Amino acid sequence: MMEIKDMIKPENLVYEKTKVLTNNIMHYCPGCSHGTIHKLIAQVIDEMGIQDKTVGVSPVGCAVLAYNYIDIDWQQAAHGRAPALATGIKRLNPDKYVFTYQGDGDLASIGTAEIMHACSRGENIVVIFVNNAIYGMTGGQMAPTTLVGQVTATTPYGRNTELNGHPLRITELLAQLKGTCYVTRQSVQNPAGVRKTKRAIQKAFENSMMKKGLSFVEVVGTCNSGWKLTPTDANKWMEEHMFPEYPLGDIKDE
Amino acid sequence: MGEYKLMKGNEVIAIAAIRCGCDGYFGYPITPQSEVMETLMEEKPWETTGMVVLQAESEVASINMLYGGAASGKKVFTSSSSPGISLMAEGLTYLAGAELPCVVVNVVRGGPGLGTIQPAQSDYFQAVKGGGHGDYYLIVLAPASVQEMNDFMDLGFELAFKYRNPVMILSDGIIGQMMEKVQLSPEKPRWTEEEIQKISGSWATIGKTPDRQRHIATSLDLDAASQERFNHKLQAKYKTINENEVRYEEFMCDDAEYLIVAYGSGARISQKAVELARAEGIKVGLFRPITLFPYPTKAIQNRVPQLKVILSVELSAGQMVEDVRLAVEGKIPVDFFGRVGGMIFSPEEIVDAIKTKLVGRK
Numbered sequence: 001m002m003e004i005k006d007m008i009k010p011e012n013l014v015y016e017k018t019k020v021l022t023n024n025i026m027h028y029c030p031g032c033s034h035g036t037i038h039k040l041i042a043q044v045i046d047e048m049g050i051q052d053k054t055v056g057v058s059p060v061g062c063a064v065l066a067y068n069y070i071d072i073d074w075q076q077a078a079h080g081r082a083p084a085l086a087t088g089i090k091r092l093n094p095d096k097y098v099f100t101y102q103g104d105g106d107l108a109s110i111g112t113a114e115i116m117h118a119c120s121r122g123e124n125i126v127v128i129f130v131n132n133a134i135y136g137m138t139g140g141q142m143a144p145t146t147l148v149g150q151v152t153a154t155t156p157y158g159r160n161t162e163l164n165g166h167p168l169r170i171t172e173l174l175a176q177l178k179g180t181c182y183v184t185r186q187s188v189q190n191p192a193g194v195r196k197t198k199r200a201i202q203k204a205f206e207n208s209m210m211k212k213g214l215s216f217v218e219v220v221g222t223c224n225s226g227w228k229l230t231p232t233d234a235n236k237w238m239e240e241h242m243f244p245e246y247p248l249g250d251i252k253d254e
Numbered sequence: 255m256g257e258y259k260l261m262k263g264n265e266v267i268a269i270a271a272i273r274c275g276c277d278g279y280f281g282y283p284i285t286p287q288s289e290v291m292e293t294l295m296e297e298k299p300w301e302t303t304g305m306v307v308l309q310a311e312s313e314v315a316s317i318n319m320l321y322g323g324a325a326s327g328k329k330v331f332t333s334s335s336s337p338g339i340s341l342m343a344e345g346l347t348y349l350a351g352a353e354l355p356c357v358v359v360n361v362v363r364g365g366p367g368l369g370t371i372q373p374a375q376s377d378y379f380q381a382v383k384g385g386g387h388g389d390y391y392l393i394v395l396a397p398a399s400v401q402e403m404n405d406f407m408d409l410g411f412e413l414a415f416k417y418r419n420p421v422m423i424l425s426d427g428i429i430g431q432m433m434e435k436v437q438l439s440p441e442k443p444r445w446t447e448e449e450i451q452k453i454s455g456s457w458a459t460i461g462k463t464p465d466r467q468r469h470i471a472t473s474l475d476l477d478a479a480s481q482e483r484f485n486h487k488l489q490a491k492y493k494t495i496n497e498n499e500v501r502y503e504e505f506m507c508d509d510a511e512y513l514i515v516a517y518g519s520g521a522r523i524s525q526k527a528v529e530l531a532r533a534e535g536i537k538v539g540l541f542r543p544i545t546l547f548p549y550p551t552k553a554i555q556n557r558v559p560q561l562k563v564i565l566s567v568e569l570s571a572g573q574m575v576e577d578v579r580l581a582v583e584g585k586i587p588v589d590f591f592g593r594v595g596g597m598i599f600s601p602e603e604i605v606d607a608i609k610t611k612l613v614g615r616k
């Protein structure tokens with residue numbers, strides 16, 4: 001019978017934490033999608049060998065502290081302004097891989113002007129857009145992507161279109177702009193989704209050095225704290241309610 | 255030495271930026287400063303020095319593009335006028351909070367609101383006392399000539415990088431639009447990657463290498479005790495700036511019994527008024543703050559013993575006069591004369607004010 005210590009050898013290793021992820025304990029709630037998406041970005045940076053050539057821009061929202069977890073140089077943006085920062089970085093440092101990491105409130109509400117024009121100008125950057133249909137950090141208020149009928153702290157009786165308007169499918173909107181080259185919507189609720197999302201992120205990073213324009217990866221995510229569901233129920237709710245409004249797959253790939 | 259040209263203040267800003275090795279400009283059109291970006295676009299510096307020039311979708315975007323460039327150790331600047339600067343207030347406090355160097359040229363017009371496109375000095379409070387939220391200061395330079403528009407670009411970048419702090423060149427529609435002879439500064443090359451590494455390599459986000467910790471340009475610190483320590487550090491920096499960077503100019507002050515304090519275009523017009531009053535035998539001098547933050551408080555205090563009354567002359571309803579009064583500490587009277595809403599006082603009007611508010615003061 002082999003002892004455990006005999007099995008822990010480099011040649012038996014099948015999986016390890018990427019070194020581009022720091023050892024800091026994440027502040028995200030258990031079941032939140034951010035941790036998985038952070039890991040995928042870190043893996044892509046590691047596997048492409050671009051840690052010293054990558055600058056990330058963190059948003060305002062739950063992911064404001066993304067810079068504590070992915071071991072690269074970071075800039076922290078004012079709410080919604082990440083694409084403007086990324087434009088400044090990339091225009092002055094065209095040899096760098098530059099990406100923004102933004103939530104639905106940051107990108108699709110307060111930052112609509114900045115994302116729209118960064119896409120329209122065809123900035124050679126990557127945008128990771130995490131859509132969980134709610135404001136997580138401020139305590140679960142309505143987001144532009146909140147579903148009709150969805151209960152949040154500011155729609156306690158459910159989102160009512162007469163009062164609150166309609167869910168904003170900003171990704172479809174941005175896909176129409178000539179400056180975007182790759183627009184896709186993915187999710188990380190199961191192993192197949194994780195693999196597809198990682199491929200999408202890698203493709204987006206590769207695109208950014210080909211002067212093709214902006215690559216936009218939406219990841220539909222869960223906010224089990226905000227949704228008031230267990231992690232497994234949140235995944236189920238996402239599949240049943242989010243995916244019909246936000247269908248997965250490539251929207252544009254040029 | 256540099257060559258002589260006849261140019262508008264706004265055009266000189268563009269040319270001076272290229273010549274002092276600026277890396278990037280991000281801006282949005284607004285009267286009366288649009289010539290800055292127009293001149294840059296005509297000059298096409300991306301073909302010569304490699305400087306980037308980009309028209310942004312808004313002033314909000316411009317100032318945040320500046321943040322991106324500044325945090326990567328580049329020399330970046332923007333220009334705007336009053337309503338546009340209000341939109342930049344958010345970005346300015348983030349830049350100050352993240353301790354990032356940049357230059358912002360404000361060619362002030364009359365307000366409030368959309369106001370007028372005519373010149374004014376009614377944004378002194380906004381420039382000097384904040385504009386955005388939090389305990390921060392911009393370093394504020396006030397040019398009174400087209401020549402100083404040229405000189406303050408290079409000086410602005412020097413101070414911005416020395417203190418890792420945003421610098422505002424507080425001009426106005428008069429200085430921006432008027433044409434004067436100007437001696438351009440000698441050309442300086444843009445910093446190389448190696449020079450950026452040497453100058454800003456300890457903080458700039460230029461790619462994390464294995465030999466160092468990651469660099470994070472942020473103004474966020476959720477821990478109150480730590481945020482307080484950071485604020486104390488900022489205040490210590492402002493104190494150092496106050497001790498080392500005060501600039502001012504005095505005109506006919508040695509035997510003065512009366513003093514006008516004025517900056518920028520207001521000082522330019524006041525200088526003529528002082529000459530006219532002197533011709534009538536009135537012993538009046540002009541004190542011109544060149545830095546508005548740091549303010550030349552001590553230099554004004556030093557003049558107080560010889561003076562009877564001080565007059566603050568501004569194209570506003572009276573803003574800088576508060577700093578003059580703080581300096582004087584109630585020892586002598588401080589009065590105010592100004593025009594507002596884009597109207598400009600003549601030297602003769604100022605002479606009248608000297609006679610009624612200074613000499614004839616009851």
